[in-house]
Amino acid sequence: MFKPSTRHNVPAATAHDVKLHKRASAASGRYPFRLNFYDRPPLLDITLDEFETCALERLRVLSYLESLSHRNLPAAQFATALATYTKEHLPLSSNTARLANLEDERRRDEIGHWVLRLSFSRSPELRARFVRAETALFKHRFESDDAGERAAFLRGLSLDWVVVTDDEKAALAPKLRACMPWSTKDDAFRAESFFKVPWSGVPDLIATRRVYVSAGYAYVPQSLQISLVLQAFSTRLERALEHTARNLPRMDEDERLGPVIDHLAASFLAGVGAGDYAPTESGAAVTAEMVDDVARKHFPPCMLNLYDRLKRDHHLKHFGRLQLGLFLKGIGLPLDEAIVFWRRMYGATMSDDKFNKEYKYNIRHSYGQEGRRANYSPKSCQQILTANQPGTQDSHGCPFRHFSPENLQSFLVDKYRIDRSGPEMRDIMDSVKASHYHVACTRLFEVTHGVKKGEGLGNAESVSHPNKYTDRSRELEKETLAAKGEDVVMAEA
Numbered sequence: 001m002f003k004p005s006t007r008h009n010v011p012a013a014t015a016h017d018v019k020l021h022k023r024a025s026a027a028s029g030r031y032p033f034r035l036n037f038y039d040r041p042p043l044l045d046i047t048l049d050e051f052e053t054c055a056l057e058r059l060r061v062l063s064y065l066e067s068l069s070h071r072n073l074p075a076a077q078f079a080t081a082l083a084t085y086t087k088e089h090l091p092l093s094s095n096t097a098r099l100a101n102l103e104d105e106r107r108r109d110e111i112g113h114w115v116l117r118l119s120f121s122r123s124p125e126l127r128a129r130f131v132r133a134e135t136a137l138f139k140h141r142f143e144s145d146d147a148g149e150r151a152a153f154l155r156g157l158s159l160d161w162v163v164v165t166d167d168e169k170a171a172l173a174p175k176l177r178a179c180m181p182w183s184t185k186d187d188a189f190r191a192e193s194f195f196k197v198p199w200s201g202v203p204d205l206i207a208t209r210r211v212y213v214s215a216g217y218a219y220v221p222q223s224l225q226i227s228l229v230l231q232a233f234s235t236r237l238e239r240a241l242e243h244t245a246r247n248l249p250r251m252d253e254d255e256r257l258g259p260v261i262d263h264l265a266a267s268f269l270a271g272v273g274a275g276d277y278a279p280t281e282s283g284a285a286v287t288a289e290m291v292d293d294v295a296r297k298h299f300p301p302c303m304l305n306l307y308d309r310l311k312r313d314h315h316l317k318h319f320g321r322l323q324l325g326l327f328l329k330g331i332g333l334p335l336d337e338a339i340v341f342w343r344r345m346y347g348a349t350m351s352d353d354k355f356n357k358e359y360k361y362n363i364r365h366s367y368g369q370e371g372r373r374a375n376y377s378p379k380s381c382q383q384i385l386t387a388n389q390p391g392t393q394d395s396h397g398c399p400f401r402h403f404s405p406e407n408l409q410s411f412l413v414d415k416y417r418i419d420r421s422g423p424e425m426r427d428i429m430d431s432v433k434a435s436h437y438h439v440a441c442t443r444l445f446e447v448t449h450g451v452k453k454g455e456g457l458g459n460a461e462s463v464s465h466p467n468k469y470t471d472r473s474r475e476l477e478k479e480t481l482a483a484k485g486e487d488v489v490m491a492e493a
């Protein structure tokens with residue numbers, strides 16, 4: 001396994017650069033194909049920044065893929081949603097693509113894969129999830145690849161498949177045909193070619209009785225080749241991850257990479273990739289006066305819970321204020337309105353003097369008007385789910401993860417009118433039980449917005465950011481009102 005080290009004697013290097021392998025960089029032609037079994041560690045010099053961003057790009061795609069697969073979408077909808085998402089976040093084009101930068105795409109793909117291997121080799125649970133997600137991503141790419149390129153890629157792999165001769169095929173014809181009920185025509189059988197592989201390599205085909213087995217070999221028709229390829233991919237990856245796990249203690253000595261690797265694994269366990277957020281049109285112009293109405297109609301559970309607690313107690317602890325404050329900024333509450341909002345919410349529990357001295361500064365700070373003047377972004381689901389775990393007195397966090405099942409159900413009944421014993425509640429609680437919190441949140445969005453199951457926020461997108469939940473909810477309201485010929489009440493921008 002590779003050992004990261006600071007790069008020396010490379011002219012353009014900085015102190016933050018990382019070398020992923022001791023050997024010299026590969027010559028051109030490192031990526032002859034779009035598909036990759038990731039058999040060889042990269043021979044590249046990369047910066048720490050690339051180390052992290054390539055891993056995050058891939059993590060986002062794997063998390064998205066996981067969430068799609070837990071939502072039981074029809075195969076075509078699944079493939080379309082994944083294709084759209086990967087095109088945006090981790091494009092990987094065929095050799096025939098004219099405008100793509102193939103070298104760059106494949107390089108980023110490879111770096112991301114190898115960095116995530118480090119993160120996900122730490123425990124059997126992480127290894128299993130990583131293998132499942134990576135295999136599903138490979139399958140998606142394999143099925144959508146250019147046929148000629150795919151065949152050339154397979155020829156280059158040293159897979160232990162033996163081509164069945166015509167004589168053997170003729171001798172076994174009745175038995176082979178019996179395993180191909182989908183192909184009843186003589187011509188189809190004649191055109192089919194078969195591979196012999198050790199039977200242990202295709203457990204899925206044996207379990208579904210789709211191959212003939214004799215003398216320790218399974219006879220696999222070409223049309224089921226994908227099972228062989230996927231099995232080979234996942235078996236190799238499993239072995240490689242175990243090998244990585246054995247060498248991992250050496251990595252822990254590296255203080256620069258350790259936190260990055262730990263953070264990636266924590267994000268994956270929480271089930272969501274880093275959800276980027278860019279405010280949309282519908283997020284513009286909310287006044288302090290409007291917050292109550294917007295909260296009731298459009299807030300996701302994490303924010304509605306905070307808002308209700310603030311209304312009830314006239315107080316929120318630090319992380320709660322931060323989570324809600326940045327969210328409100330994201331939905332379009334300007335600084336002056338935020339000051340009005342928070343002053344009103346604290347009410348008589350706080351003097352003007354205390355508010356001005358202690359709280360106003362923090363509000364201005366979060367809007368980038370004090371201190372470092374940084375433009376702080378609203379927290380994503382991943383940040384809310386994984387960072388600053390709430391204690392018993394806190395109200396920040398994600399109700400799907402941090403409430404007990406009983407409290408969560410009561411909250412959903414009370415605030416979102418979900419029937420406690422209905423199928424929707426069952427869907428939501430099943431996802432929570434499986435730790436797929438954002439899948440539960442996506443289902444809640446569908447149920448409360450009259451959206452077809454599987455559609456999510458639109459085009460099968462899962463909830464990955466509270467502000468996206470609210471933006472989409474407001475968009476849908478706008479569309480509904482527009483269809484009725486009415487206007488949404490908006491504040492002056």
Ligand code: SF4
Nearest residue numbers: 300302381398441466
């Ligand atoms: S999944 Fe995300 S948006 Fe939904 S409640 Fe949890 S943190 Fe909020």
